[in-house]
Amino acid sequence: MSQDKRSRSSKLADTLGSDVDFVLFGALGDLSQRKLYPALYQLDRENLLADNTRLLGVARQEVDVEGFRSRVEASLKEYIKRDELDAEVVERFLNRLDYRCVDATQVEGYAGIREWRQGAGDRPMVVYLAVGASLYGDICRHLEDSGSLDESARVVVEKPIGHDLESSDEINDAIGAVFPESRIYRIDHYLGKETVQNLIALRFANPLFGTQWNQNHISHVEITVAEKVGIEGRWGYFDQAGQLRDMVQNHLLQLVCLIAMDPPANLDADAIRDEKVKVLKALKPFTDDMLGTDVVRGQYIAGTSDGQSVPGYLEEPDANTASHTETFVAMKTEVSNWRWAGVPFYLRTGKRMPEKLSQIVIHFRQQPHYIFDPDQRSLAANKLVIRLQPDEGIALQVLTKDSGLDKGMRLRPGPLHLDFNNAFAKTRIPDAYERLLLEVMKGQQYLFVRRDEVEHAWKWCDSLIEAWQERDEPPRRYPSGSWGPVASIAMISQDGRSWYEDY
Ligand SMILES: NC(=O)C1=CN([C@@H]2O[C@H](COP(=O)(O)OP(=O)(O)OC[C@H]3O[C@@H](n4cnc5c(N)ncnc54)[C@H](OP(=O)(O)O)[C@@H]3O)[C@@H](O)[C@H]2O)C=CC1
Numbered sequence: 244m245s246q247d248k249r250s251r252s253s254k255l256a257d258t259l260g261s262d263v264d265f266v267l268f269g270a271l272g273d274l275s276q277r278k279l280y281p282a283l284y285q286l287d288r289e290n291l292l293a294d295n296t297r298l299l300g301v302a303r304q305e306v307d308v309e310g311f312r313s314r315v316e317a318s319l320k321e322y323i324k325r326d327e328l329d330a331e332v333v334e335r336f337l338n339r340l341d342y343r344c345v346d347a348t349q350v351e352g353y354a355g356i357r358e359w360r361q362g363a364g365d366r367p368m369v370v371y372l373a374v375g376a377s378l379y380g381d382i383c384r385h386l387e388d389s390g391s392l393d394e395s396a397r398v399v400v401e402k403p404i405g406h407d408l409e410s411s412d413e414i415n416d417a418i419g420a421v422f423p424e425s426r427i428y429r430i431d432h433y434l435g436k437e438t439v440q441n442l443i444a445l446r447f448a449n450p451l452f453g454t455q456w457n458q459n460h461i462s463h464v465e466i467t468v469a470e471k472v473g474i475e476g477r478w479g480y481f482d483q484a485g486q487l488r489d490m491v492q493n494h495l496l497q498l499v500c501l502i503a504m505d506p507p508a509n510l511d512a513d514a515i516r517d518e519k520v521k522v523l524k525a526l527k528p529f530t531d532d533m534l535g536t537d538v539v540r541g542q543y544i545a546g547t548s549d550g551q552s553v554p555g556y557l558e559e560p561d562a563n564t565a566s567h568t569e570t571f572v573a574m575k576t577e578v579s580n581w582r583w584a585g586v587p588f589y590l591r592t593g594k595r596m597p598e599k600l601s602q603i604v605i606h607f608r609q610q611p612h613y614i615f616d617p618d619q620r621s622l623a624a625n626k627l628v629i630r631l632q633p634d635e636g637i638a639l640q641v642l643t644k645d646s647g648l649d650k651g652m653r654l655r656p657g658p659l660h661l662d663f664n665n666a667f668a669k670t671r672i673p674d675a676y677e678r679l680l681l682e683v684m685k686g687q688q689y690l691f692v693r694r695d696e697v698e699h700a701w702k703w704c705d706s707l708i709e710a711w712q713e714r715d716e717p718p719r720r721y722p723s724g725s726w727g728p729v730a731s732i733a734m735i736s737q738d739g740r741s742w743y744e745d746y
């Protein structure tokens with residue numbers, strides 16, 4: 244066996260161990276092209292796809308296998324950096340692909356999928372639903388009725404699952420009628436981000452933080468997920484959803500869970516998910532009287548992005564000019580339990596902000612007795628800044644003595660800084676979908692969302708949506724390229740605080 248082959252085999256034994264048959268519904272859609280093929284290619288390049296792993300693309304368009312492979316090759320060329328495109332790996336990857344034209348709503352077409360699976364032996368089947376959630380029920384049922392499934396089959400579903408608790412229950416029931424929970428992988432791609440997983444390591448591997456992580460030592464928590472992009476031509480989807488359903492119900496609440504949860508007994512999927520559910524259950528529900536003080540909804544108007552003029556939300560292609568859908572939301576919430584009582588969690592997320600920035604800031608309390616210059620009192624607290632993207636890293640703001648003979652005991656804030664790109668320079672930070680696809684192939688569920696998590700997240704969001712609907716107020720306008728409505732600054736400053744924008 245060559246050295247190369249040997250290292251490939253041992254890597255597989257550590258990570259993957261078996262071949263998989265992917266059946267990808269929505270094989271010609273945006274998600275597949277932008278995220279899934281590039282992620283699978285990267286896994287192949289890293290020798291993490293076992294030799295006989297195959298993928299069957301499924302969509303309604305009439306394309307032959309060669310045409311399908313050319314489309315996938317074009318996606319790789321568009322979304323993979325040039326120096327990461329290896330012709331040999333591209334060819335190996337494309338040879339794994341096959342295609343069937345199937346209308347997912349018609350059971351007749353599924354015979355093609357069943358035939359493709361014949362002779363698969365004990366190779367597990369992973370059905371990936373990169374289609375709208377309204378098709379999930381039909382697809383699961385038809386896969387079963389056509390005899391295409393076996394005990395090995397896992398299903399991967401994308402967010403959003405429904406638009407409220409009731410509709411998510413219907414979708415989850417339809418999937419659950421065919422697949423047991425242990426074989427359902429609900430994606431929240433934020434859980435696949437390297438820095439998001441790092442929250443678990445940071446909190447539970449460092450006693451320094453473990454002992455301080457509660458209302459005795461932390462005064463408040465900020466989570467910002469700012470996007471520079473607008474709605475990217477997705478008016479039809481986005482206008483029905485809005486930023487609360489698109490980003491808060493899933494990604495931001497998962498971040499809240501990872502920050503607020505108690506230590507799990509171990510790293511098993513259910514141990515982690517049990518703790519996350521406790522956080523979701525403890526979130527303080529919204530009532531009408533909190534809308535004026537604790538929540539701000541915004542919608543972007545025309546402005547600039549990277550120095551270029553960009554249209555407002557209501558001027559986007561296909562826009563309905565009467566829409567009150569929010570593209571920004573800021574809120575103050577609380578996890579009402581022993582650990583976090585009285586600690587506000589300030590969340591904000593919006594589209595068309597000045598930059599792409601996802602970061603969590605943990606603000607520690609001040610010392611009980613302050614002995615330095617009274618003018619510097621506002622400096623005297625530590626902050627832990629966890630930068631999720633871009634420029635992934637962690638910075639702990641500490642206070643030291645300012646140097647110089649004339650400075651006396653003046654304080655100077657400065658970061659103890661861990662920049663992931665510098666610290667781990669030789670390691671490429673993988674895209675979230677690479678990690679998630681790998682975990683699906685390994686049959687591990689800890690990075691996927693369990694049904695009760697989805698339900699409790701919806702229950703909390705529904706309380707806010709109902710309060711909004713009763714008030715029926717238009718969102719506040721904010722210019723593209725700004726940090727959202729001024730009211731979101733007022734919301735936090737009423738507590739004597741401000742959004743943290745340094746790093
Ligand atoms: N795009 C993204 O960045 C993200 C997407 N998602 C979710 O992923 C899913 C897919 O999104 P996206 O890729 O953007 O959607 P697209 O509209 O770009 O793609 C949908 C795909 O589904 C296929 N399709 C639609 N109807 C049928 C049918 N009846 N039978 C078989 N195939 C069908 C389409 O092909 P054809 O018309 O040929 O049948 C196409 O390949 C959605 O649930 C979305 O919410 C989640 C996070 C991010």
Ligand SMILES: O=C1O[C@H](COP(=O)(O)O)[C@@H](O)[C@H](O)[C@H]1O
Nearest residue numbers: 402432470472489490494601632
């Ligand atoms: O799920 C979604 O996420 C993206 C933001 O993801 P990121 O990895 O770029 O932070 C968001 O733009 C999209 O509207 C939403 O559906």
